[in-house]
Amino acid sequence: MFLDDERSSRLRIGILNDYVGGFLNDVERANFLGLPPTTRIRERAKIISPENLSIGEYCWIGENTVLDASGGLTIGEHTSIGLNCLVFTHSSWLANMKLENRSGSDLIERKAVRIGKGCFIGGNSVIMPGVTIGDCVTVSPLSVVTKDVPDYCLVSGNPARVFQRYDQAWIDAEADRVRTENAARRAEAEAHGEKSSWGSPRLRLTPTDQITSNHNGEEAK
């Protein structure tokens, strides 16, 4: 039933890693895969050719994301790559059209991808081979990044285009805004005798919200 050729043995390591990794939490999984101990990599995320992956500290990789490092992949520190993302560094397009789509074909094209530090890659996005994404870049969910993205900007769409540029002062102001909002939520939670472990405390509906609709979207009595 099992083949014992080089390719089968190599693939089986990945299959077993996926299987074992399914029982681990995100930090344990990162350690198991040899990633920095501050990495959090969620269930069913897959790394192709991990030996060609260079990843900084404090990265987060979402569920079902595929990081293809076969052509070389660099990810900077404090970068998050959302759920269901695809980062490609190789393509078989030419092997397909030349009808040479065999394992080991020399028509596989490989181009390295670099994703900078402090980036947020929204869920279901695709990063194409050869792309360099700068530092502190936000990629909106469902985007397809086909060309290089400069530092400090927001890109969105298919193909992704720049919709906003920002600087460190703008980021600092946004950080202050969110910290202030979170502090207010924590204070509200504590005022109700709750302990907020992380993120938002339990949401409280205003009386207006409560009478607007019920779970069926119908007006509540």
Place this chain on the structure above:
Amino acid sequence: MSLNDRLRAVFVNALELPDGVDVESLKYRDIQQWDSLGHMTLVAAIEDEFAVQLETEQVIDLSSFKVAVDMLRGLGVDD
């Protein structure tokens, strides 16, 4: 319908503006609806309505109703 009227309707629909908003004096990030996500929706709606394709610098520079009017005139959109 004039360019201003068409553009006003685009702003209202794309940003889901309530009645009574002074669209002509709106500026990017002045109101909650015109944040970065609203901006993407607005740019797509302008491109659809006027059959134009904005360049990256134009997308970034589109910071008010008046700028949008001038930009569209520069792209050959007439009343």
